[in-house]
Amino acid sequence: MDLKLASRKNKKKTIVDVDGIKIGEELVVIGGPCAVESEEQTMKAARAVKAGGGKILRGGAFKPRTSPYSFQGLGLKGLRILEKAKQETGLPIISEVMDSRDVTWVAEYVDILQIGARNMQNFSLLKEIGKTKKPTMLKRGMYSTLKEWLNCAEYILSEGNPNVILCERGIRTFESYTRNTLDLSMIPSVKEVTHLPIIIDPSHGTGKLSLIEPMAKAAVAAGADGLMVEVHPDPKNAKSDQQQQMTPDQFKKFMKNVNALDNFING
Amino acid sequence: MNDKLLKQIRKNIDYIDKKIIHLLNERMENALKASKVKETIEDKSREKQILAKISRKEGNLVDQEFILELYKSLFNESRTLQEKGLKLIGFQGAHGAYSEMAAKNWNKKLVSIPCDTFAEVFEGVKTGLYDYGILPVENTLGGVVGTVNELLMNDDELKIVGAIEQPIEHCLLYPEAEKFRDIRKVYSHSQAISQCKNFLERNNLEPVKYYDTAGAAKLVAEEKPEATGAIASSLAAELYDLEIVKQNIENVSKNRTRFFILSKTAQSKEGDKCTIIFSTAHKAGTLFNVLSIFADAKINLTRIESMPSGTGNYSFFLDFIGSIKDEKIQKILQEVQDNTENYRIMGCYKERSNQ
Numbered sequence: 001m002d003l004k005l006a007s008r009k010n011k012k013k014t015i016v017d018v019d020g021i022k023i024g025e026e027l028v029v030i031g032g033p034c035a036v037e038s039e040e041q042t043m044k045a046a047r048a049v050k051a052g053g054g055k056i057l058r059g060g061a062f063k064p065r066t067s068p069y070s071f072q073g074l075g076l077k078g079l080r081i082l083e084k085a086k087q088e089t090g091l092p093i094i095s096e097v098m099d100s101r102d103v104t105w106v107a108e109y110v111d112i113l114q115i116g117a118r119n120m121q122n123f124s125l126l127k128e129i130g131k132t133k134k135p136t137m138l139k140r141g142m143y144s145t146l147k148e149w150l151n152c153a154e155y156i157l158s159e160g161n162p163n164v165i166l167c168e169r170g171i172r173t174f175e176s177y178t179r180n181t182l183d184l185s186m187i188p189s190v191k192e193v194t195h196l197p198i199i200i201d202p203s204h205g206t207g208k209l210s211l212i213e214p215m216a217k218a219a220v221a222a223g224a225d226g227l228m229v230e231v232h233p234d235p236k237n238a239k240s241d242q243q244q245q246m247t248p249d250q251f252k253k254f255m256k257n258v259n260a261l262d263n264f265i266n267g
Numbered sequence: 268m269n270d271k272l273l274k275q276i277r278k279n280i281d282y283i284d285k286k287i288i289h290l291l292n293e294r295m296e297n298a299l300k301a302s303k304v305k306e307t308i309e310d311k312s313r314e315k316q317i318l319a320k321i322s323r324k325e326g327n328l329v330d331q332e333f334i335l336e337l338y339k340s341l342f343n344e345s346r347t348l349q350e351k352g353l354k355l356i357g358f359q360g361a362h363g364a365y366s367e368m369a370a371k372n373w374n375k376k377l378v379s380i381p382c383d384t385f386a387e388v389f390e391g392v393k394t395g396l397y398d399y400g401i402l403p404v405e406n407t408l409g410g411v412v413g414t415v416n417e418l419l420m421n422d423d424e425l426k427i428v429g430a431i432e433q434p435i436e437h438c439l440l441y442p443e444a445e446k447f448r449d450i451r452k453v454y455s456h457s458q459a460i461s462q463c464k465n466f467l468e469r470n471n472l473e474p475v476k477y478y479d480t481a482g483a484a485k486l487v488a489e490e491k492p493e494a495t496g497a498i499a500s501s502l503a504a505e506l507y508d509l510e511i512v513k514q515n516i517e518n519v520s521k522n523r524t525r526f527f528i529l530s531k532t533a534q535s536k537e538g539d540k541c542t543i544i545f546s547t548a549h550k551a552g553t554l555f556n557v558l559s560i561f562a563d564a565k566i567n568l569t570r571i572e573s574m575p576s577g578t579g580n581y582s583f584f585l586d587f588i589g590s591i592k593d594e595k596i597q598k599i600l601q602e603v604q605d606n607t608e609n610y611r612i613m614g615c616y617k618e619r620s621n622q
Contacts, residue, residue: 076444076512083514101448104470108513 001193005157006150006164011195016135016163018111019092021055023135023165024197027262028226030094031251032058034241035071036078044233046085048248052255056112057082057091058228062098063240064118071239079109086111094137100128107134117141117169117204120152130159137165137199142172142180146189153196166190166198167228170205179207179244182215187222197225203244212244213254217261227258285508294341295348296380302349303396314342353378356528357388357397360456360479363503367481369433369526370401373619383478389418392425392529399428399530406435406524408462408517411572419527419613420544420574420582427542427614429528437463437517440484440503441496444510454483455498463498466516472496484509528616537590538615540569543600545607546582553606554583560602561587564595582609591615 001007015024022028031054033045046057061078063071074081082093092111097103098119107113112135119125120141129136136156140149153164168187170180182205190198200219202212216227232238232245246254302308318338322331356377358366370379377399382388385402392400402415419425437459441450452473453460460467460474467474475495477483483497488507496512497503504511527542547553561568570586589596591612604610 076447080511099448105447105513108466108470108516 001147001150003150003154003194006153006194006196008191008193008195014162014164014195014197016165016197018056018135021092023199024225027220027224027258027266028056028199029054029255029258030056030058030199030226030228031231031246033060033232033238034230034245035060035063035239036074036081037071037239039081039084041233042081042085043088044248045231046089046091048231048233048251050089050091052231052248052252053259054091054231054251054255056094057085057089058094058114058230059085061095062102062106064096064098064116065240076105079106083109097125097129100125103128103132107132111135112137112165114167115139115152120144120149123152123155126152126155127159130156130161133161133163135163135165136161137167139167139169139201140171140183140186142170144171146186146193150190150194153194164196165225166194166196167201168198168205169201170207178205178211180205182206184215184218184222187219187224191223199226199228200224201228203228203230203241207244209244209246209250212246213257216254216258220258220261221265229254291341295345296378298345298349299353299355299378300380300396303355304394308346308349354398355380355396356399356401357382357391358401359383359385359388359403361482361485361503363481363484363500363506364479365433365435365500365524366401366403366526368500368502369403369431369524370399370528372433373401373429373431373526373528385412385414385418389422389425389529392531395531399528400425401526401528403458403524403526404430405570405572406458406462406522408519408522412458413574415527416572416574416584419584420576423611425529425531426533427527427616428530428532428534429616429619430525430540431528431619432523432525435462435517435522435524436501436515437480437498437522438501438504438514439466439496439512439516440487440499440507440509441512442488442491442509444512447512449494450496450512451494452492453496453498454486456480456483459498462517462522465518466513481506533614534616536617537592538617539590540586540588540618541591541596541615542584542586542613543603543611544582544584544613545603545610546576546580547607549579557583557585557603557606560599560606561585564599566596566599584613 013024015022031049036042036059042059049057059082061073061075063073086093094112094114095110096114096116097106113129114137117139138153156164168183170182173181175181187198202215206215230241230245231251235242235245238245321334354377356370357380358370359382360366361381367379388400391397403412404415405411452475454475454477456479457476459480480499481503484499484503484507487495487497488509567588572584574582576582
């Protein structure tokens with residue numbers, strides 16, 4: 001692989017510091033709703049994430065949806081709600097940026113920029129994000145190989161932004177029981193090839209509530225640097241991803257079990 | 268189709284109503300200003316004059332009788348307001364300016380009147396148009412407000428009767444926040460622009476200097492210049508119906524401005540802070556000698572500012588903690604006066620910090 005900057009050969013492990021939370025050093029759990037739907041919903045979710053021991057709040061303001069008729073997100077209003085949730089809970093914010101024109105604006109509001117799976121190879125977006133120094137989580141495209149994925153990370157790094165975090169969120173296979181096939185082999189593979197931290201998203205990776213915790217545990221066992229899961233105060237009435245968002249109670253239990261395993265493995 | 272049309276027309280009506288209220292407010296402000304300079308409140312000949320002027324308008328849809336009735340009640344309201352003996356405070360900028368926020372925090376009973384320039388505030392207090400004037404003296408990010416210090420230096424009439432620190436939280440305002448991508452230019456006061464320099468650079472926005480932050484918000488709201496936003500307070504957003512694109516856009520989060528409140532008569536209540544001004548002879552160590560008087564007496568100096576006054580000469584502003592009613596302070600000030608030129612006490616007042 002022709003990786004000048006992402007290659008493990010050139011550098012020690014990257015630790016991305018987000019408000020003192022060190023991604024790459026400790027197991028970091030990111031939680032929150034799929035989309036910011038309202039202030040009340042987001043505040044409730046943020047409090048649940050905080051109470052459960054989550055370190056970072058997720059929430060989509062600009063949503064990439066398969067159908068143009070699906071809920072597209074609250075946009076700037078959504079970012080403002082996230083900012084408010086941060087003020088109350090102290091949790092740093094991660095949110096997706098889809099449009100290269102929005103990069104600097106979203107960066108004003110969030111602590112980590114997220115590049116969604118569908119935008120992994122949006123090279124102008126990658127370059128624009130590379131010009132900022134914002135921590136950035138690059139999701140693996142659903143049809144992408146490790147090499148393609150890391151080349152996209154290389155785009156961000158080569159523009160001068162060293163704070164790249166990878167995120168495996170499942171790929172398309174012929175299996176239809178699960179929403180995607182969560183490729184956990186990527187955890188050790190990424191670690192063999194690069195110095196970048198990797199986070200696992202079992203919510204999108206499986207699309208099934210019952211599978212999230214087992215796959216999260218498997219990810220921790222395989223050495224993941226963090227987990228990203230969806231938490232919603234009322235998943236049944238969510239505007240998106242109804243099948244895979246945890247309730248606050250479910251998240252609490254999830255955190256307890258995942259932390260127990262993490263303590264067992266990593267001390 | 269008709270629904271859409273009606274909606275648009277109603278939007279226009281709402282806009283006109285808002286303008287009428289703004290204008291009525293402005294009219295009342297001017298009536299109050301007039302009451303400060305005229306002999307008696309009721310002036311029948313002036314009322315007649317006004318009525319004659321407005322009834323000459325031709326091609327008007329509005330019935331003359333109606334206008335007459337409207338103005339009669341307007342005159343009544345104006346008189347009642349004038350009779351209240353309200354105290355006025357002049358501030359630089361348009362309504363919603365940080366100076367106005369500071370004035371309200373200093374004394375919410377005062378009626379704040381907008382002025383275009385610092386000099387206008389100054390002159391207004393001198394001529395008795397305003398009972399007080401409020402002026403910014405220094406900011407934690409933008410530094411000294413030079414023009415204000417110059418005005419203070421060249422004056423020997425007005426007294427500082429109060430000081431207040433006001434937190435400044437700049438916001439980027441635009442008519443429709445969701446259309447933030449369109450913004451290219453940003454109007455604001457030069458101080459606000461320098462305080463938000465990093466934000467403007469990060470987002471590739473071109474700053475355009477304007478006389479006031481709230482004035483910039485007013486301009487953006489009323490004239491809607493293409494792709495143009497304003498940096499102003501959240502209060503300005505509320506007043507001019509603009510939306511906040513981003514709050515707290517200043518370079519450093521601890522952004523505060525200190526304001527002086529000026530009046531023709533010195534503060535009668537005991538203060539806890541004093542401001543003096545003096546110049547020193549062009550000799551080595553003269554300023555040092557003055558400062559050592561304070562140091563020896565263990566008096567805490569809170570501000571020292573120098574201003575060039577004529578060729579090669581400097582005037583100094585000195586703020587220190589203490590009251591001029593204190594005998595120890597009086598003795599020290601006598602010593603300072605003996606060692607300096609053009610010495611003057613600008614005021615002894617209560618310093619207030621607004622969290």
